[in-house]
Amino acid sequence: MLDPKLIRQDLAATAAKLKHRGVTLDIPRLNSLEEQRKTLQTRLQDLQNDRNVRSKAIGQAKAKGENVDPLFQELKELNDSLKLTEEQFTQIQTELNDLLARIPNIPHESVPIGKSEADNQIIRTWGEPRKFDFTPKDHVDLGEKIGMDFPTATKIAGARFVVLRGTLAKLQRALVQFMLDLHTTEHGYQEIYVPYMANSESLFGTGQLPNLKEDLFAINNDAGFYLIPTSEVSVTNTVRDEILESDQLPIKYVCHSPCFRSEAGSYGKDTRGMIRNHQFEKVELIHIVHPDKSYEAHEEITRHAEKVLQLLELPYRVLSLCTADLGFAAAKTYDLEVWLPSQNCYREISSCSNTEAFQSRRMKARYRDPETGKPELVHTLNGSGLAVGRTLVAILENYQDEKGRIKIPLALQKYIQADYV
RNA sequence: GGAGAGAUGGCUGAGUGGUUGAAAGCGACGGUCUUGAAAACCGUUGAGUCUUUACGGGCUCCGGGGGUUCGAAUCCCUCUCUCUCCGCCA
Numbered sequence: 001m002l003d004p005k006l007i008r009q010d011l012a013a014t015a016a017k018l019k020h021r022g023v024t025l026d027i028p029r030l031n032s033l034e035e036q037r038k039t040l041q042t043r044l045q046d047l048q049n050d051r052n053v054r055s056k057a058i059g060q061a062k063a064k065g066e067n068v069d070p071l072f073q074e075l076k077e078l079n080d081s082l083k084l085t086e087e088q089f090t091q092i093q094t095e096l097n098d099l100l101a102r103i104p105n106i107p108h109e110s111v112p113i114g115k116s117e118a119d120n121q122i123i124r125t126w127g128e129p130r131k132f133d134f135t136p137k138d139h140v141d142l143g144e145k146i147g148m149d150f151p152t153a154t155k156i157a158g159a160r161f162v163v164l165r166g167t168l169a170k171l172q173r174a175l176v177q178f179m180l181d182l183h184t185t186e187h188g189y190q191e192i193y194v195p196y197m198a199n200s201e202s203l204f205g206t207g208q209l210p211n212l213k214e215d216l217f218a219i220n221n222d223a224g225f226y227l228i229p230t231s232e233v234s235v236t237n238t239v240r241d242e243i244l245e246s247d248q249l250p251i252k253y254v255c256h257s258p259c260f261r262s263e264a265g266s267y268g269k270d271t272r273g274m275i276r277n278h279q280f281e282k283v284e285l286i287h288i289v290h291p292d293k294s295y296e297a298h299e300e301i302t303r304h305a306e307k308v309l310q311l312l313e314l315p316y317r318v319l320s321l322c323t324a325d326l327g328f329a330a331a332k333t334y335d336l337e338v339w340l341p342s343q344n345c346y347r348e349i350s351s352c353s354n355t356e357a358f359q360s361r362r363m364k365a366r367y368r369d370p371e372t373g374k375p376e377l378v379h380t381l382n383g384s385g386l387a388v389g390r391t392l393v394a395i396l397e398n399y400q401d402e403k404g405r406i407k408i409p410l411a412l413q414k415y416i417q418a419d420y421v
Numbered sequence: 422g423g424a425g426a427g428a429u430g431g432c433u434g435a436g437u438g439g440u441u442g443a444a445a446g447c448g449a450c451g452g453u454c455u456u457g458a459a460a461a462c463c464g465u466u467g468a469g470u471c472u473u474u475a476c477g478g479g480c481u482c483c484g485g486g487g488g489u490u491c492g493a494a495u496c497c498c499u500c501u502c503u504c505u506c507c508g509c510c511a
Binding site for chain 1 (some may be wrong): 440441466467468469470471472476479480491492501
């Protein structure tokens with residue numbers, strides 16, 4: 001959520017910045033709603049004040065044993081107009097809030113302006129794509145021979161699921177273990193385990209609701225749970241409605257979880273293999289930081305995700321997403337893209353975003369400023385470190401030999417006692 | 422699943438219709454005292470929001486939502502959560 005003050009006081013400039021994201025604000029409507037809100041709220045509060053004062057007077061008069069009947073009559077009339085004003089105010093306020101809740105974050109000034117993903121900016125490239133003296137197979141061809149089973153997954157659940165058996169299942173587990181160990185021992189994260197279902201307040205807090213509801217799996221029960229599309233939802237919401245002491249910051253969590261995405265709207269896209277499944281494993285990095293430190297933290301979290309790829313010796317590049325490609329909550333995002341030989345291109349394997357106060361405002365996640373003693377919004381960041389399913393894909397494809405065997409990366413050999421899968 | 426008890430400020434905990442945003446204690450902060458510290462004493466100490474250049478003033482909030490009433494932390498309905506006992510169970 002944007003600061004409502006921007007809508008009130010700086011609407012034109014805000015609209016101009018959002019225009020780069022391809023979002024057009026309905027300025028006349030916002031202005032009109034805001035004007036009505038102000039009028040109604042002032043009127044409502046005056047009426048409430050009037051009611052409070054008079055009601056107190058009744059209490060005092062009664063205590064003295066005076067006749068209070070005339071006072072009753074006045075208040076009954078006042079209450080009628082109060083009720084009416086209250087209804088009008090609530091309606092306008094709801095309308096305005098619904099509108100505000102659907103406005104995405106404002107891109108940071110360092111974000112490249114662009115019209116599509118083609119305008120994303122390459123920040124750096126690491127490693128050299130391997131030269132093959134044979135035609136590299138894709139992860140599906142490689143995987144099917146060693147325990148990657150799509151037909152069985154389809155039977156159990158449907159399309160966009162996978163069954164992994166034997167060493168392949170173990171390889172995925174080794175990747176999780178490796179990433180968690182790296183981030184907890186080398187990068188100073190605290191490991192955290194969280195629910196894989198979340199309520200709508202949490203999904204609203206991180207920005208998946210109301211706009212991105214289509215991407216979620218809803219649980220069909222009274223509690224109104226959703227399966228988490230990323231543990232960012234659960235982990236970031238640990239600080240929802242909290243006022244943290246400033247010495248608690250920064251908070252750095254690492255969390256392994258499955259992620260569930262409906263992939264509505266991506267029909268026909270990456271239908272083959274493990275690239276885009278309804279369920280996948282991810283190790284997520286979360287920072288809760290002082291607002292002055294969030295861009296520093298953004299570089300740090302990105303480096304931490306990169307480190308995983310470096311240790312696995314997987315070639316990758318870092319992109320700064322342009323204004324048109326930014327996610328709803330993000331002010332700035334670096335995507336990490338890993339080299340996939342079968343596709344002869346780089347594919348997203350991590351996304352590291354600074355949401356600034358966008359999520360914390362929705363969540364009321366604050367820290368106490370030691371100078372003023374006042375609560376202020378924290379900044380929140382999230383980054384995949386990494387998407388485990390896609391890392392598995394990258395390893396299969398980059399570490400294959402001519403016979404279709406997969407060499408185990410050096411960094412994983414302490415987790416998996418084999419040279420090859 | 423059955424029976425019961427609860428949910429109040431950073432914490433403990435009073436408050437069952439009328440100057441109660443809320444006693445008291447603890448904690449925290451500031452001050453006095455002290456060479457310094459402790460103790461003691463005095464004072465301050467919730468959040469959100471609206472309005473205002475500012476000073477200030479107002480409104481809302483006692484788990485969430487709804488209702489009764491001139492007036493609700495207090496009464497009613499409902500939901501959520503917590504605790505105790507029983508049953509079941511990874």
